[in-house]
Amino acid sequence: MDHQHRGIEEILRTALDASGQRFTEQRAAVFRFLRGTSSHPTADEVFLHVRSDVPGISLATVYKSLETLVGCGLASKLTYGDGSARYDGRTDDHHHVRCLGCGHVLDLVDHVDAGEVDRLQSSAQGFRVTGYRLELTGFCPTCDPEVAAAPA
Amino acid sequence: MDHQHRGIEEILRTALDASGQRFTEQRAAVFRFLRGTSSHPTADEVFLHVRSDVPGISLATVYKSLETLVGCGLASKLTYGDGSARYDGRTDDHHHVRCLGCGHVLDLVDHVDAGEVDRLQSSAQGFRVTGYRLELTGFCPTCDPEVAAAPA
DNA sequence: ATCCTTGCAAAGCATTTGCAGTCAC
DNA sequence: GTGACTGCAAATGCTTTGCAAGGAT
Numbered sequence: 220m221d222h223q224h225r226g227i228e229e230i231l232r233t234a235l236d237a238s239g240q241r242f243t244e245q246r247a248a249v250f251r252f253l254r255g256t257s258s259h260p261t262a263d264e265v266f267l268h269v270r271s272d273v274p275g276i277s278l279a280t281v282y283k284s285l286e287t288l289v290g291c292g293l294a295s296k297l298t299y300g301d302g303s304a305r306y307d308g309r310t311d312d313h314h315h316v317r318c319l320g321c322g323h324v325l326d327l328v329d330h331v332d333a334g335e336v337d338r339l340q341s342s343a344q345g346f347r348v349t350g351y352r353l354e355l356t357g358f359c360p361t362c363d364p365e366v367a368a369a370p371a
Numbered sequence: 372m373d374h375q376h377r378g379i380e381e382i383l384r385t386a387l388d389a390s391g392q393r394f395t396e397q398r399a400a401v402f403r404f405l406r407g408t409s410s411h412p413t414a415d416e417v418f419l420h421v422r423s424d425v426p427g428i429s430l431a432t433v434y435k436s437l438e439t440l441v442g443c444g445l446a447s448k449l450t451y452g453d454g455s456a457r458y459d460g461r462t463d464d465h466h467h468v469r470c471l472g473c474g475h476v477l478d479l480v481d482h483v484d485a486g487e488v489d490r491l492q493s494s495a496q497g498f499r500v501t502g503y504r505l506e507l508t509g510f511c512p513t514c515d516p517e518v519a520a521a522p523a
Numbered sequence: 524a525t526c527c528t529t530g531c532a533a534a535g536c537a538t539t540t541g542c543a544g545t546c547a548c
Numbered sequence: 549g550t551g552a553c554t555g556c557a558a559a560t561g562c563t564t565t566g567c568a569a570g571g572a573t
Contacts, residue, residue: 241547241552262538277555282538298452302563303537316495328494331505335487340507342480343468348509353483355492357500393527393572414563429530434563454538455562 227254234291248272249284253294253308259315259324261303297324316355320362327355379406386443400424401436405446405460411467411476413455449476468507472514479507 231250232242248269253260260268266281285306288294297305297315301322314327331353340348383402384394400421405412412420418433437458440446449457449467453474466479483505492500 239552243547243553245554275555279539279556280554283553296452298450300448300450300456304452314491316492316498316500318498319501325495325498327491329491331483331491332487335484336507339466339479339481339483339505340468340509343477343507343509345512346468346470346477346507346509347515348468348507349471350509351505351507353491353503353505355488355495355498355500355503357492357495357498357502360497363499391527395528395572397529427530431531431564432529435528438564 227251231293234293235287238291240287240291245269245273245276245280246284246287248276249281250288250293250308253285253288253306256308257326259297259305259307261305263303265306314353314355316357318359318362319356320358323359325359379403383445386445387439390443392439392443397421397425397428397432398436398439400428401433402440402445402460405437405440405458408460409478411449411457411459413457415455417458466505466507468509470511470514471508472510475511477511 227250228242228247231247235242235246249265251272252265252268258264262282262285263278265285266276266278269276269281285294285296288308289296289306292310293308295307295310297307299305299317299322305324309326312330314330316325316327317323318325331351336348336351340346379402380394380399383399387394387398401417403424404417404420410416414434414437415430417437418428418430421428421433437446437448440460441448441458444462445460447459447462449459451457451469451474457476461478464482466482468477468479469475470477483503488500488503492498
C-alpha cells in the first residue's frame, strides 16, 4: 500500500513536471482518491472524501486540482445533463453506462470496434477526429421502473 | 412553406395534446426554429432567433419551451462540458461530431451497428439499457491547430 | 370560467476568479 | 528568494422559480 502510494505519487510528479507545475499534497490527495475509486465522483464528492486526508482543503482547490489532472491527462471529465460534472481517474480507452434513475455510472469492459469509428467519421466532412465518447443509458436493477411496477 | 408550417404546427399540437399541455405561439416559434436548423443552438441562440417571430418572448420562456419539447419527445438536449446545453430538433437516431475549438456540432449520417451496441451492453451487469449516445470530437478545418501551425 | 403559460425579476447552483498569505522548488 | 498554489469570499454564467397578468380551451 505504501508501495502503491509511492508509485502513484511518482506518476503524478512526472506528469506535473512535464507541464511545469508543482507537486502539492492537495493534488496528490485528489489524484489518489480518483485512482482508488470507480464511482466517477462529482467535484463535491471528491471534496468530501479528500477532507479526511487534507483537513483544510477547500472546494475551490479541489476544482483547480481536478482541472490540473485533466490537463495532464491523468483524469477525464464526464459531463451529463444533471448539473454537475463527474471525474474519472481511468485514462485508458473505455466507456460508461449511466443509470437514468440514480445517476450512477458504471464502466464498460469493451470498447467500440475501431473500424466502426472509422466508418462513422467518414461523414464528418473536413473534421480531423481526435477522439470519441460513447455512453449507454438505462436503469440499474434498483431504479428500474419496470421491475418496480411488476416485480415478477 | 405555409403548407410546411401547418404540418409542423400539427405535429406540435398533437404532441402537446397527448401530454395535456397547451399550444402557444412561443412554443410554436421555438419548435419551428429548432426544426429548421441543424446548428444545435444553445437556449440563448434560440432566444435571439425567435425574437424576430415573437418580439416579446423572454429567455425564461425559451427555456421552458425547450424543456416542454424535450418532454414531448420533439427535441433532445445535448450536454457538453462547455457551460451551456444545446438543443437538437431531430428526433431520429443519429450522432454528432463536435469541434473542440469553436464548439460547433455536426450531424453524422451513419449510426453505430446494432450488434456493436449489444456486445457492449453485455458488460453492463444488471442494467436494462434503453439508449446510447455517441459523440466524436475533433477539429473543424477552421479551428484545426495543426492546419494553423503548418499550412502546407 | 378555469387553470396553464408568460414575462419579469429574483433566486439557485456549479464553477471560476481575485487576491493575500503560504509553500514547493 | 521567486513564482506557483492555496483558501477564502465574492463573482460569474447558465438555468430555474415565484408570482401576477394574460391567454388557450
